[in-house]
Amino acid sequence: MPALSSLITDETPDLAIQIRRLEIIMEALRDPETGCPWDIAQTFATIAPYTIEEGYEVADAIAQENWGELRGELGDLLFQTVFHAQMAREAGHFTLTDVVKAIADKMVFRHPHVFGDQSNAKSPEQQVKDWETIKARERAGKAQKGVLDGVALGLPALLRAAKLQNRAARVGFDWPEVAQVVDKLAEEVGELVEARDTLTPDDLEEEFGDLLFAMANIGRHLGLDPEGALRRANDKFTRRFAYIEAGLSARGKSPEQSDLAEMDALWNEIRQAEKAAKG
Structure with a gap:
């Protein structure tokens, strides 16, 4: 050394x-x-x-x-x-x-249109198709035969759901219209609500998972990143709850010393303020 x-x-x-x-x-x-x-x-x-x-x-x-x-x-x-x-x-x-x-x-x-003899005059959609074709050949070389092979198990669950759905959609296994995905979501919500008092905890978790999977699918159909959308919602909740804490502190209170009505009123204050700021 x-x-x-x-x-x-x-x-x-x-x-x-x-x-x-x-x-x-x-x-x-x-x-x-x-x-x-x-x-x-x-x-x-x-x-x-x-x-x-x-x-x-x-x-x-x-x-x-x-x-x-x-x-x-x-x-x-x-x-x-x-x-x-x-x-x-x-x-x-x-x-x-x-x-x-x-x-x-x-x-x-994976970029023959940049480093090879293929033209780069392609639409982003065509490049995605070409990319998937190349990755499919790579999976074949790794003995990964299934369409869903290679989607990492360790990914955050919402992100993995979207990736699984994208893979399946590329071979035609997908709802053609977003309205059908919304109907599926309503169906999953109904099943969860109806069975919440009769299902075992394991079955209830399965139904809830189906609901989350359907939510990820709606995001995908709308061109949204489910993981990013939830992260943004988390940030918004954190920001608004901090406003509640600050408002209570100004009144000499902590959240434990407040009640739902008071905290909800503060929540509505910051929600309306943020809405007004957006114009």
Whole structure:
């Protein structure tokens, strides 16, 4: 390691140098004799939740348009890639170089209209069709024969629902009109309401899941991202509840010392104010 110590502290603003620097730092952290005990103890499974968390933090920085924060969060996400690649190298699976080469090769292969001899004078819709055709060939090479194969199990449930629905729709398994999806939603709501007192908890959860799946389908038909829409609703609820807390605080109260009527009145205040601000 002494021969590499200068690289560990090298701040030269060069991409290749800094990527290699990060790789060397990760190697040092995982060194069985001199590394960090916590880093040494980690596995793919224990690190995976941190990888997912970092992805969400990237999305959060983008949502806030906090570009300085985004730089740091992207670095954290990159470190997760380096961490997994280091563990894979130790196990003899692959290296960071393999990871970078694989994604570069994939992007070139999937963009023949940019890097090959195909014309790029295509509509976005045609490019999506071409993209899916290429991905289908890739899945065939991986022995992924089913239309839904390869949709990651670890995706947020609403996002995965939309992706599953998109895959099925591309081979014709889809409602042709959004009105039919709305009817399906009403059907699912009715089934849930009618059976809520008679179903077992497991059956009730299944019915509720069907309802959420139908909601995701409506969003897809309307050209909306269900995950993004729910995230926006969460943000709105957080913002409005903060207004309630501030209003109660001005009256010398906490939410626990209030009641539903008072809090609902404050909720309506901020709702009307936001509506007026939109014009």
